[in-house]
Amino acid sequence: MRKGKWIWLGLSGALLVLSAVWAQQAASLLFVSTQFTPIEEAQRMRQVILRDFQGRVEFIPEDNAPFTNRILSEVRAGRVNVGLAGGLHGDFPPLVAAGALDTLDDVMNQLQNRRFSPTFVSLGKMGTPNQIYIPWMQATYIMVANRQALQYLPAGANLNTLTYSQLKEWAANVQRATGRRMLGFPAGPRGLMHRFTQGYLYPSYTKSAVTKFRSAEAESMWLEFKSLWQHVNPQSTTYDFMQEPLLSGEVWIAWDHIARLRDALNQRPNDFVAFPAPIGPYGRGFMPVLAGLAIPKGSPNRSTAVALIEYLTRPEVQVTTLVQNGFFPVIQVRLPDNLPQGIRMGADAIARQAQSNVALPSLLPVGLGARGGEYNKVFQDTFARIVLRNEDVRRVLDSEAANLRRIMNETRAPCWSPDPASSGACPVD
Amino acid sequence: MRSERYIPYVLVLPSVVFLLFLFAWPLLEALLLSVRNSSGWTLEHFQRMAADLYFKDALKYTLLLTLTIVPLQVGLALGMALLLGSIAKGRDLFLYVWTIPLGISDLAAGIVWLAIFTERGYLNSFLQAVGVIQQPQLWLSYETPWMIFLAVVAAEVWRATAIVFVILVAGLQLIPKEYGEAAEVFGATPWQRFWKVTLPLLRPSLQVALILRTILALEVFAVVVALGGRNLPVLAGEAYYWYNAYQNPGVAAAYAVLILGISVAATLLYLRLMRTKQEAVG
Numbered sequence: 001m002r003k004g005k006w007i008w009l010g011l012s013g014a015l016l017v018l019s020a021v022w023a024q025q026a027a028s029l030l031f032v033s034t035q036f037t038p039i040e041e042a043q044r045m046r047q048v049i050l051r052d053f054q055g056r057v058e059f060i061p062e063d064n065a066p067f068t069n070r071i072l073s074e075v076r077a078g079r080v081n082v083g084l085a086g087g088l089h090g091d092f093p094p095l096v097a098a099g100a101l102d103t104l105d106d107v108m109n110q111l112q113n114r115r116f117s118p119t120f121v122s123l124g125k126m127g128t129p130n131q132i133y134i135p136w137m138q139a140t141y142i143m144v145a146n147r148q149a150l151q152y153l154p155a156g157a158n159l160n161t162l163t164y165s166q167l168k169e170w171a172a173n174v175q176r177a178t179g180r181r182m183l184g185f186p187a188g189p190r191g192l193m194h195r196f197t198q199g200y201l202y203p204s205y206t207k208s209a210v211t212k213f214r215s216a217e218a219e220s221m222w223l224e225f226k227s228l229w230q231h232v233n234p235q236s237t238t239y240d241f242m243q244e245p246l247l248s249g250e251v252w253i254a255w256d257h258i259a260r261l262r263d264a265l266n267q268r269p270n271d272f273v274a275f276p277a278p279i280g281p282y283g284r285g286f287m288p289v290l291a292g293l294a295i296p297k298g299s300p301n302r303s304t305a306v307a308l309i310e311y312l313t314r315p316e317v318q319v320t321t322l323v324q325n326g327f328f329p330v331i332q333v334r335l336p337d338n339l340p341q342g343i344r345m346g347a348d349a350i351a352r353q354a355q356s357n358v359a360l361p362s363l364l365p366v367g368l369g370a371r372g373g374e375y376n377k378v379f380q381d382t383f384a385r386i387v388l389r390n391e392d393v394r395r396v397l398d399s400e401a402a403n404l405r406r407i408m409n410e411t412r413a414p415c416w417s418p419d420p421a422s423s424g425a426c427p428v429d
Numbered sequence: 430m431r432s433e434r435y436i437p438y439v440l441v442l443p444s445v446v447f448l449l450f451l452f453a454w455p456l457l458e459a460l461l462l463s464v465r466n467s468s469g470w471t472l473e474h475f476q477r478m479a480a481d482l483y484f485k486d487a488l489k490y491t492l493l494l495t496l497t498i499v500p501l502q503v504g505l506a507l508g509m510a511l512l513l514g515s516i517a518k519g520r521d522l523f524l525y526v527w528t529i530p531l532g533i534s535d536l537a538a539g540i541v542w543l544a545i546f547t548e549r550g551y552l553n554s555f556l557q558a559v560g561v562i563q564q565p566q567l568w569l570s571y572e573t574p575w576m577i578f579l580a581v582v583a584a585e586v587w588r589a590t591a592i593v594f595v596i597l598v599a600g601l602q603l604i605p606k607e608y609g610e611a612a613e614v615f616g617a618t619p620w621q622r623f624w625k626v627t628l629p630l631l632r633p634s635l636q637v638a639l640i641l642r643t644i645l646a647l648e649v650f651a652v653v654v655a656l657g658g659r660n661l662p663v664l665a666g667e668a669y670y671w672y673n674a675y676q677n678p679g680v681a682a683a684y685a686v687l688i689l690g691i692s693v694a695a696t697l698l699y700l701r702l703m704r705t706k707q708e709a710v711g
Contacts, residue, residue, distance in 0.1 A: 063673055064673075064676070065672065065673055065676045068676075179564060180564065180565075188658045188659070189654060189658045189659050189666075189670070189674075233548075234567060234570035234571060234572050235547075235548060235567060235569065235570055237570070237571045237658055237659065237660050238569060238657065238658040238660065248548075248549045249549065250548045250549060370676045370677075371676070372676070373673075373674050373675035373676035373677065374675045374676070374677060376674065376675070377674070377675050381482050384482065384659075385482065388571055
């Protein structure tokens with residue numbers, strides 16, 4: 001009898017634990033996101049941005065590949081746990097292609113008064129007649145310089161209209177004066193250097209990223225960039241976030257994602273200036289980054305997910321997201337006057353970058369699905385071979401163009417801006 | 430009691446199930462992943478791996494690192510273990526201090542050494558304060574891969590010598606004192622006693638330590654990433670980039686299978702070269 005009593009006690013205890021776990025899962029919404037993966041950003045999301053939401057949210061940041069795999073396999077298995085998916089525009093195509101996302105036209109109608117940027121709303125349809133995701137937040141890549149570097153700006157150069165050749169001259173002046181290479185790029189293993197080549201360098205010099213990948217213009221662009229690289233801090237190949245070398249003083253001039261520069265701007269706003277990316281022969285190539293919120297088909301609690309979308313797109317929450325995690329609002333909102341100086345500097349630089357008459361915005365890759373990673377690899381390898389390994393530019397461009405062509409043909413992805421529209425797969429001339 | 434015959438099997442069963450579920454099954458899946466694509470069997474993943482920009486360097490550096498680190502660590506650990514044997518007072522203190530790095534994760538170890546070698550790191554601050562250099566020197570740059578290599582060797586030796594050390598200390602303790610004393614009676618010098626008595630009897634422990642360290646050295650990843658980024662490519666790192674950054678599980682699995690193949694070959698080699706006769710173990 002004694003033994004039986006213990007078994008019953010154990011069983012009921014286990015049941016209690018299980019039901020508590022189950023109850024918690026049922027009550028809370030699982031919000032999986034490819035954004036805010038750094039631990040500090042995730043903590044600020046949980047503790048500050050989501051604080052006033054009425055309802056329990058479990059916020060889980062994931063890398064791009066596990067994010068896609070998780071949602072796809074849950075939807076395929078018919079057991080969906082993810083209530084809300086947050087990702088970049090380019091994270092959604094594989095989910096759309098697999099029919100894993102619910103349409104959100106009803107949600108968009110509820111949010112009529114939000115004053116979303118119309119460009120973002122139409123991007124959120126992903127080329128379908130229906131709303132696939134609701135715009136969540138935006139960011140882009142800009143430049144930041146230490147004020148000590150400003151005295152070496154070439155004569156007649158203006159930070160807001162800097163050209164690539166002036167940037168080179170500037171970095172050369174700094175090197176001559178200090179004996180050190182003080183220009184920096186995030187070319188480390190988790191850095192976003194490939195976005196620089198795809199969205200800034202190529203469009204500025206060729207008004208294209210795919211079609212004219214191996215053009216004569218691209219060849220002279222790489223030669224020019226290689227000579228600029230003489231003045232780049234060689235530790236750039238280990239930099240993932242440029243805010244750290246900027247703060248430590250290893251680098252005086254840097255390009256990076258605004259979210260990866262924010263610590264420098266926030267901690268020492270008086271030491272740094274933020275300014276738009278340089279201008280090339282075709283204008284100022286730059287890459288706006290749009291993140292959106294989507295609901296997987298069969299989401300366990302759609303109404304909570306919709307409520308969370310409504311919450312995250314409120315003007316005050318959009319401003320909190322900016323202050324906490326450095327992503328900018330996607331709705332028209334007046335920024336409060338008491339905004340930290342660093343964030344205001346970033347916001348000004350972004351506005352100057354987007355609004356000038358030489359602006360040449362290009363999208364993150366569209367329609368590459370799981371091949372987005374290999375697309376980036378083409379640009380990373382091209383950079384490494386030409387700039388770091390000193391291989392012949394023409395030969396590298398020709399051989400990497402073959403890789404690029406294979407990816408385009410396998411995914412049948414049509415060209416996206418700034419490449420001219422194509423009927424079939426985007427051609428590599 | 431007939432049932433007692435089954436008890437050992439029942440007791441072993443959970444670990445067998447565990448191994449099958451968490452090792453054998455993923456292993457099989459990885460093998461299949463590396464030789465299949467959407468249309469069937471293929472060698473495409475291995476071809477793409479071999480043709481990749483970083484493949485040759487990754488293979489070269491992984492093997493070079495293993496060949497440098499493992500002998501260094503075994504030599505050091507053997508010396509430390511023998512030293513410990515002749516320490517009478519405070520032996521435990523040395524044992525604990527020497528095994529501290531065991532408790533540190535490899536990424537943390539990499540970051541510790543990065544803090545030393547980076548441009549504004551401890552090494553440069555020290556050299557500048559002493560007056561050896563005027564300006565911070567760049568140590569970990571793609572222009573000087575051998576320096577990154579040395580930094581990785583230093584970090585790995587610092588971090589993982591302890592595991593070899595612990596195995597060898599345990600092995601040394603298993604050797605009965607009588608053998609050494611008998612040799613001494615017959616007039617063997619300390620060197621002869623080490624060479625003819627201790628080392629042969631330590632062979633099983635050495636074998637375990639070598640196999641373990643070689644396999645771990647072939648998988649070296651976090652320390653290299655922290656210190657060199659992609660400037661010093663290694664096989665495990667390439668598998669990670671192909672899976673995570675390029676999202677191509679097939680090529681990532683091909684790298685994993687290659688690491689497995691080299692590890693199995695190294696293990697077989699050790700087992701063959703260091704075969705112990707049953708009676709020698711005592």
